[in-house]
Amino acid sequence: MPKSSLPSTYFDDVYRANDDPWAFETSPYELDKYATTLAALPQEQYANAFEIGCSIGVLSELLAQRCNRLLAVDASELPLDAARNRLAPYEHVTVRQLSIPAEFPDGQFDLILLSEVGYYLGLDDLKRARQQMLDHLTENGHLLLVHWTPFVPDYxxxxxxxxxxxxxxxxxxxxxxxxxxxRLEKYRLDLFQKQ
Structure with a gap:
């Protein structure tokens, strides 16, 4: 298993081959996971949310309806045109290219979502990102993790x-x-609160 984080060029290559490589818009797995993700959020509304790994913005659009402000980022610029188009009606949503943990936004968030992204990081980078999330999570803020559980040799x-x-x-x-x-058949979800 590789030890270092996958570079943004890995994702650039994936998106060059397919605009929606994980079938975010159509996959029953993804649609079920989005519903489970939103249902796990204990608050109906969040003041300032941060989504790490927004891709083409399908989950971001659902999150946008639960947040007063949402920052949605992805390591690759290539899917972000689609995300910006999808999220254009939501003036309170900002879409940016950002590679965690090398870059991390300023500000405090009462919700941070790390969905299907953490396993792309090497262990050292994951620990660094974990600390950044803690540092930027408000007191009593929520941190939601959602990840595919089957083994993937590339990750x-x-x-x-x-x-x-x-x-x-x-x-x-x-x-x-x-x-x-x-823990569901192919993914797991864990919700944390900063104390």
Missing amino acids: PLTGDRVHEEFLAIAGEGKPLRHLSGQ
């Missing part, structure tokens, strides 16, 4: 390993509280 980490790294800093006397977790 530096598994979805389970990503979630284990966050569970390791959750509990009494630790920075996060684990609010809920679900």
